[in-house]
Amino acid sequence: MVTAEVAAKPKVKKEPPVVDVIFENCKGCNICVDVCPTNVLVLIKVPNKWEGYIAEVKYPEKCTRCMLCEIECPDFAIKVY
Amino acid sequence: MxxxxxxxxxxxxxxxxxxxxxxxxxxxxxxxxxxxxxxxxxxxxxxxxxxxxxxxxxxxxxxxxxxxxxxxxxxxxxxxxxxxxxxxxxxxxxxxxxxxxxxxxxxxxxxxxxxxxxxxxxxxxxxxxxxxxxxxxxxxxxxxxxxxxxxxxxxxxxxxxxxxxxxxxxxxxxxxxxxxxxxxxxxxIEIVNRKKPTVSREEYEPYADTKDHVPPMANFFEGYRYHVTGLSHNPKGLPSTDFEVVHAIQVRRQKKITEHLDDILKWEERSMEDAEIAIIAYGSIGRSATDAVEHLRAEGVKIGLFRPLTLWPFPEKRVAEIARQVKRIFVPEMNLGQLVLEVERMAKGDAEVIGINQVGGVMIRPREIVSRVKEVA
Amino acid sequence: MTFNYDEYVRTETIPHMWCPGCGIGIVMKSIIRAFTALKWDKNDIAFVSGIGCTSRMPGYMDMNTLHTTHGRALAFATGIKLAHPEKHVVVVGGDGDATAIGGNHLIHAARRNIDITLIINDNAIYGMTGGQYSPTTPPHMIASTAPYGMVEPNFDIAKLVMGAGATYVARETISKGIMLEKYIKTGLAHKGFSVIVAESTCPIQFGRRNRLADPVELMHWLKNRGVPKTKAAGMAPEELQDRFVTGELFRDDSRPEFTEVYQQVIDAAMKKENK
Structure with missing residues (x-):
């Protein structure tokens, strides 16, 4: 699957968290942006068949790997490694 | 025994x-x-x-x-x-x-x-x-x-x-x-069980067309994990609104019947060989009609009985043949005329079709059929 | 670490059909995490639904899935469970499907205490048909068939199924996916009829008519209506007006489960017959 943003490399423990947004699945509902306690994500305009928005990982370094965005995403569109 | x-x-x-x-x-x-x-x-x-x-x-x-x-x-x-x-x-x-x-x-x-x-x-x-x-x-x-x-x-x-x-x-x-x-x-007692798939889960199509138009059926919990829905679906069982897919699967379901009529249709005939009049009756009224035919035959009336055990699909071909053979068909039934409509449709005017109908909750007795036949004759 | 949902999903069917911000996806993911936590074999699960947006969920799940007629999922599921009492039977449905047209089956499944888990995605509206009011639409809210506001009183689904005999009942909003997963997991593992009410959102059909079209705003509105069980205990009834209580609301492990009781009937009948 195509990913929007890949912050850092391998998925090994103690590595900094990596937040992936899966383009094809994201419908731009903004829920992840709202639930993130450290404001890692923002909504950006894109041309797609949904509402014309998707989530973007803007400040990956702020991620605390709390997983809230992944849990609350209704669209199987976020993965936090 | x-x-x-x-x-x-x-x-x-x-x-x-x-x-x-x-x-x-x-x-x-x-x-x-x-x-x-x-x-x-x-x-x-x-x-x-x-x-x-x-x-x-x-x-x-x-x-x-x-x-x-x-x-x-x-x-x-x-x-x-x-x-x-x-x-x-x-x-x-x-x-x-x-x-x-x-x-x-x-x-x-x-x-x-x-x-x-x-x-x-x-x-x-x-x-x-x-x-x-x-x-x-x-x-x-x-x-x-x-x-x-x-x-x-x-x-x-x-x-x-x-x-x-x-x-x-x-x-x-x-x-x-x-x-x-x-x-x-x-x-x-002959017992038939559903045909099971022999292919792997990946290859299995629960609604695919097959030679006999009846796709094999996996039961739940047998590892096939397929989808069953009342929505129109594709051969895999997943919802589909594709014209060709939906049309084809509808036609296949009809073919399960139309291409196996010999296996599904069943009827009994009595004294039909030289009959000039036929009675078509089923269920309990099939018994009244049997008695009526015996009674009328004893009186010299050339009458026969066609008693379908399979009502649907309707035995169209045989009823059309009977209509060509006889001049009149009586259809006694405990309703205001239902199977008689199918008989008329297949008779295509070759024979006169007459319903004998009663809906008061009392069965049609042999003598009522006999008198109606005589009345018309 | 990221969670792998693919084990229980027909991945070729994703993205799903639900609208942006629809809560059903959150419920579906909670169910999958609960299956994973219990290590349930997907070959042993029958996943059954009726008709409606929520009822499209089985199509996305990689298990024995059955999408039945409107309201009748529990009736079909009862047949499956009786045929295979040792397998897992899980039913999902929306508020209209489960409590309006399916209301009779709901109370009787609860009465029998048959070992089926029902997860209701309660978004308080008929979404698929265009936003008509349901038995759980809150008072005064606007629906396409309630243009002057909802005039009928609504169901408290949890109280309804408790009264009818369900032996595990929990409720949580979709804003707490982790808790939802926990209650679903407990309900799945519970032997008997368990009901988990997921208080959910429909931004398009419910939200747009009620100035809550923004999924985030709607979710906050929903979250604020929920009152945790412990907090509710100290609140006056009028304070709980138009709100709902969340948490594990009821549990009874003492009532016999239906298929186990019926197995005793079979054992006795076969013994008698073979004498």
Whole structure:
């Protein structure tokens, strides 16, 4: 699957968290942006068949790997490694 | 060797035959005049390791038997007019999802609550067209005690063979009539089981076209993990609105019937060889008609009987032949004219078709048929 | 670490059909995490639904899936469970499907205490048909068939199924996916009829008509209506007006389960017959 943003490399423990947004699945509902306690994500305009928005990982370094965005995403569109 | 004669009612025979045919699940709801079937199933199913449940309503009992069948059990429900009306939506589900099951409708006077304890044959067209949408139907209508047993077994076999619901139409007369009957030994009963897939899960298509148009059916929990839906679907079972896919699968479902008519159609003929007049009758009125033919033959009338045991699909070809042979066809039935419409359609004007109809809850007696035949002659 | 949902999903069917911000996806993911936590074999699960937006969920799940007629999922599921009492039978449905057209089956499944888990995605509206009011639409809210506001009183689904005999009942909003997963997991493992009410959102059909079209705003509105059980205990009835209590609301492990009782019937009948 195509990913929007890949912050850092391998998925090994103690590595900094990596937040992936899966383009094809994201419908731009903004829920992840709202639930993130450290404001890692923002909504950006894109041309797609949904509402014309998707989530973007803007400040990956702020991620605390709390997983809230992944849990609350209704669209199987976020993965936090 | 048949067992010795024993006394049974028609309803009791349905239960006996169902268990003999391998039925191991019954979901029902009390309704006159079919309740004895549920009562007997509740007693005998657990004795053979089967399960009975009285559901909260008619709709639920139809749903439960479809669920049990998908999980691999041969399943049945029994009802009468009002209940048959309530079951129609889920009956359509069994047709589109191609789930084998048997629905017994002991016909009583209608519409609505009608005549709960009196016979009729007024659900014949409902059996054909009761649920919405185009769909194939198999409906059987026995007349005699041993026939009730044999046709019940056949209903299960056809359901399994063609992966579809089969409707067994009784009427209150034969359902409650007690008569002596010799039942077959279990090794004399032919039992058909659903065809199972032989391919892997990845290759399995639960709704694919096959040579016989009946795709193999995996049961739930056998590792195939497929999708069953009442939505129009593709061969994999997933929802589809693609014109070609939907059209093709609808046509295939019809072909399950239209390309196996020789296997599904069944009838009895009496004195038809030189007949100039024919009677077409079914269910309990098939018995009255048999007597009427014997009586009229004794008086020298060249009359014969055609008694279909398979009402749907309708034996179109044979009825058309009969119409070409005879000058007149009488169709006595306990309704205001239902199967007679099919007879007229197939007669195409080759023979005069006359209905003998009665709906007051009293069966049409042989002498009434005899006098009507003489009246016209 | 990221969670792998693919084990229980027909991945070729994703993205799903639900609208942006629809809560059903959150419920579906909670169910999958609960299956994973219990290590349930997908070959042993029958996943059954009726008709409606929520009822499209089985199509996306990689298990034995059955999408039945409107309201009738529990009836079909009862047949499956009786045919195979040793397998897992799980039902999902919306508020209209489960409590309006399916209301009779709901109370009778609860009465029997049959070992089926029902997860209701309660978004208080008929979404698929265009936003008509349901038995759980809150008072005064606008629906396409309640243009002057909802005039009928609504169901408290949890109280309804408790009264009817369900032996595990929990409720949580979709804003707490972790708790939802926990209650679903407990309900799945519970022997008997368990009901988990997921208070959910429909931004399009419910939200747009009620100035809550923004999924985030709607979710906050929903979250604020929920009152945790412990907090509710100290609140007056009028304070709980138009709100709902969340948490594990009821549990009874003492009532016999239906298929186990029926197995005793079979054992006795077969013994008698073989004497």
């Amino acid at each position: 048949s067992k010795r004669m024993e006394l049974y009612s028609g309803n009791e025979l349905v239960a006996e035959a169902a268990i003999a045919a391998g039925c191991r699940f019954f979901g029902g709801y009390p309704i006159t005049p079919s309740s004895e079937i549920a009562e007997r199933m509740s007693k005998f199913l657990p004795q053979v390791g089967g399960r009975f449940i009285q559901m909260e309503d008619e709709i639920a009992s139809m749903g439960a038997i479809i669920g049990a069948s998908l999980a691999g059990e041969k399943s049945m429900t029994a009802t009468s007019g009002p209940g048959f009306s309530l079951k129609q939506e889920n009956l359509g589900f069994a047709m589109i999802a191609e789930v084998p099951c048997v629905i017994v409708n002991v016909m009583r006077g209608g519409p609505s609550t009608g005549l709960p304890t009196a016979p009729s044959q007024s659900d014949v067209m409902q059996a054909r067209w009761g649920t919405h949408g185009d769909h194939p139907v198999i409906a059987l209508a026995p007349s005699y005690m041993r026939e009730i047993f044999d046709e019940t077994v056949r209903a299960f076999n056809l359901a399994e063979k063609y992966r579809m619901p089969v409707i067994l139409l009784l009427d209150e007369v034969i359902a409650h009539l007690h008569e002596g009957v010799a039942l077959p030994e279990s090794d004399e």
